[in-house]
Amino acid sequence: MDNPQLEIVRQSAHTLVCCGDDFALMKKSVDDLYLVFSVLTGVTIHQVNEDKDILLPTGKAISRAAAAHCLLELKRTAVFLRGINKAISLKLSESQGKPISILYAGTGPYGTLIIPLLTLYKPAELMVDLLDINTDSLDALQKVTNSLELSPYIDNVYCTDATTFIVSKHYDIVISETMLACLKSEPQVAIMQNLIPQMGNSAIFIPEDISIDAWLTNPRMEQERMLFYEGEKPHFERVYLGNIFSVNKSNLATDQFKKTIQIPENWEPFNLLKLFTTVRVFEDELLKENDSSITMPQKICDLYVRTINSADCWYEQGEKPGMCWEYKEEAELEGVK
Numbered sequence: 001m002d003n004p005q006l007e008i009v010r011q012s013a014h015t016l017v018c019c020g021d022d023f024a025l026m027k028k029s030v031d032d033l034y035l036v037f038s039v040l041t042g043v044t045i046h047q048v049n050e051d052k053d054i055l056l057p058t059g060k061a062i063s064r065a066a067a068a069h070c071l072l073e074l075k076r077t078a079v080f081l082r083g084i085n086k087a088i089s090l091k092l093s094e095s096q097g098k099p100i101s102i103l104y105a106g107t108g109p110y111g112t113l114i115i116p117l118l119t120l121y122k123p124a125e126l127m128v129d130l131l132d133i134n135t136d137s138l139d140a141l142q143k144v145t146n147s148l149e150l151s152p153y154i155d156n157v158y159c160t161d162a163t164t165f166i167v168s169k170h171y172d173i174v175i176s177e178t179m180l181a182c183l184k185s186e187p188q189v190a191i192m193q194n195l196i197p198q199m200g201n202s203a204i205f206i207p208e209d210i211s212i213d214a215w216l217t218n219p220r221m222e223q224e225r226m227l228f229y230e231g232e233k234p235h236f237e238r239v240y241l242g243n244i245f246s247v248n249k250s251n252l253a254t255d256q257f258k259k260t261i262q263i264p265e266n267w268e269p270f271n272l273l274k275l276f277t278t279v280r281v282f283e284d285e286l287l288k289e290n291d292s293s294i295t296m297p298q299k300i301c302d303l304y305v306r307t308i309n310s311a312d313c314w315y316e317q318g319e320k321p322g323m324c325w326e327y328k329e330e331a332e333l334e335g336v337k
Contacts, residue, residue: 012116013116016081030074033071034072037071037112040144042143045065047065051065051136056163057163058163058191059178059318062186063134064109073292075287076292080285083281084281090204091172099123099126100126101170102171102175103174104176105175106131107130107131108134109140113175114175115141115144121153126153127153127154127155128154129157131157131160134159135159163191166198167199171200174196174205181293181298182277182298183245183247192247193252193254197252207281210279211245211246213240213275213276214243214273214275215273216238217272217274218269218271241273242261245257247315258313261311263310267303272299273301273303273311275300277294278295308329310328
């Protein structure tokens with residue numbers, strides 16, 4: 001018997017993987033996915049005041065409604081699905097006919113980053129373990145897999161903390177996207193530090209790399225860049241201060257990663273110190289500034305308010321993880337020019 005909801009998910013997955021930068025197709029696809037998943041689970045983005053985040057020693061696990069909302073970020077969903085699909089294709093080409101094994105940690109109620117892709121493959125090609133700390137999310141996700149007849153793809157389901165999970169089998173691909181811009185608040189880094197050392201050398205972790213860069217920016221140039229110009233584009237530039245943090249398979253010792261950035265003497269009119277996050281999902285599938293909420297630029301300091309010559313920055317773990325700053329040779333000024 002035909003399953004119309006399964007067909008909607010399959011078509012949406014295919015479109016998101018193949019539609020390039022066609023935002024109209026992206027929007028229709030994620031809207032279709034959201035309609036199917038919200039009907040199947042009863043979990044909607046409007047329940048944000050009903051669901052609660054789960055606070056962990058390593059950061060917060062966002063609520064079901066907040067996790068559901070992530071699906072609706074067009075490019076975020078599309079780029080992650082494309083990157084994961086490329087990783088699956090690569091591993092299948094190396095598997096010699098055997099199914100590949102995937103761990104998805106931090107599934108949320110929809111399993112957004114793997115469930116749509118399952119419809120493009122056969123159960124004989126891949127098996128998935130699902131992990132989330134929220135029992136309500138896993139209950140909702142089971143409704144999705146049962147209703148879409150995807151249970152043959154699912155091996156184990158774990159309700160546990162991904163930052164302490166002990167891996168007991170080989171995985172070809174491990175997926176975990178549990179982050180905000182500049183890696184604040186959520187346990188993405190702690191999850192990577194726990195899971196990556198337990199993976200085999202040939203295993204792929206997604207996202208492959210998360211980098212944070214510091215720039216001095218000019219507010220007027222930034223604003224004019226966003227406006228529409230029929231004629232010549234306005235002059236635009238920034239002052240690059242360097243990469244201040246990167247986490248990936250070969251760089252996990254964040255407690256040893258401390259950077260000093262120097263503020264040039266002739267910084268004017270680039271008075272805003274900002275951080276820009278870039279997420280490399282897999283190979284050439286990237287999320288850059290303003291592509292999604294997880295890559296929105298973050299303001300750190302206005303040099304018209306506080307003058308500094310340099311600053312030390314580092315990533316701090318704990319209940320509220322994120323970048324920390326210590327300014328050197330600073331002076332507070334009155335007002336803002």
